[in-house]
Amino acid sequence: MKDKNACRNMTSKTDKEISEKKPAEDKNSQEYKKQKRKEDIRFIVVFVFFFSLFRFFAYDWYIVPSCSMVPTLLIGDMPFVEKWRYGYSKHSIWFSPNLFSGRLFFKNNVKRGEIIVFKHPYNPNTPETNDINLIKRVIALPGDRVSVNNGIIRVNGVDAQLTPKDKMVYHDTQSHQFLELSLYEEKLPLADVPTHTVAYIDEMKNSEPNNFEEVTVPEGHYFVMGDDRDCSKDSRCGLGFIPAENLMGRAIFTIYSIANGVKLWEFWLWFQNIRYERLLKRII
Numbered sequence: 001m002k003d004k005n006a007c008r009n010m011t012s013k014t015d016k017e018i019s020e021k022k023p024a025e026d027k028n029s030q031e032y033k034k035q036k037r038k039e040d041i042r043f044i045v046v047f048v049f050f051f052s053l054f055r056f057f058a059y060d061w062y063i064v065p066s067c068s069m070v071p072t073l074l075i076g077d078m079p080f081v082e083k084w085r086y087g088y089s090k091h092s093i094w095f096s097p098n099l100f101s102g103r104l105f106f107k108n109n110v111k112r113g114e115i116i117v118f119k120h121p122y123n124p125n126t127p128e129t130n131d132i133n134l135i136k137r138v139i140a141l142p143g144d145r146v147s148v149n150n151g152i153i154r155v156n157g158v159d160a161q162l163t164p165k166d167k168m169v170y171h172d173t174q175s176h177q178f179l180e181l182s183l184y185e186e187k188l189p190l191a192d193v194p195t196h197t198v199a200y201i202d203e204m205k206n207s208e209p210n211n212f213e214e215v216t217v218p219e220g221h222y223f224v225m226g227d228d229r230d231c232s233k234d235s236r237c238g239l240g241f242i243p244a245e246n247l248m249g250r251a252i253f254t255i256y257s258i259a260n261g262v263k264l265w266e267f268w269l270w271f272q273n274i275r276y277e278r279l280l281k282r283i284i
Helices: 002-025 030-057 267-273
Strands: 059-061 077-082 115-119 133-140 145-149 152-155 161-172 177-187 196-200 211-216 221-225 247-257
Touching (some): 059 247, 077 115, 133 145, 133 152, 161 196
Antiparallel strands (some): 059 077, 077 247, 115 133, 115 247, 145 211, 161 177, 177 196
């Protein structure tokens, strides 16, 4: 008898507990909806926090806006950028808040030939350019002597090796022009990185940027050039030396590429314009 009564009591108690829990588990109840909203908001906040940390301190990505790096990078390519490699500056964070100056954890390990993303050097006369992200190839390091003679780069008295390849016709979606480019395999002087391809417009071989008098790169700065040598605003013409503080990271591979000037928000045009052959392509 006692056992039966005990069973009844346990059953009654269990039923009572279930009945008490039911309102909290009712998906239509206000309490459940309130709790669900809190959990959703908490998840979004945590996701945004860790996603921001990832983009600030580990890796980030940028859309290539111009033809200055053709044929290595095309307009619409999205390079994946190693941010931790060169340490951190205020430019590692979106909008470059003036929290500190210089670089933290900087090992001065930039190499000739690497492709870097950096913030446009500050110029009080052109404030509209000061927040622009640029991507170019490192040609010379602090203390190097660099010059260009008829398109041939010279660093510390050593000439680059240029080997003719072929030609390509490139459609510049910004100027809406079709450009005929001569391609060359280039081995930069004193560089540790492998050869890469650069482009010239034959008629511009004697232009002023392709005949650049020797300069010495000041300490804490870098000399950069675009791979499309006749369509690049770089250290030869207008950009000047790049301060180490402005470095944002090294481009390592292309995670996305879209043609014909299609914007990221024009999702209905993605599939017919994605350059699938360029996805996950290593950048050298």
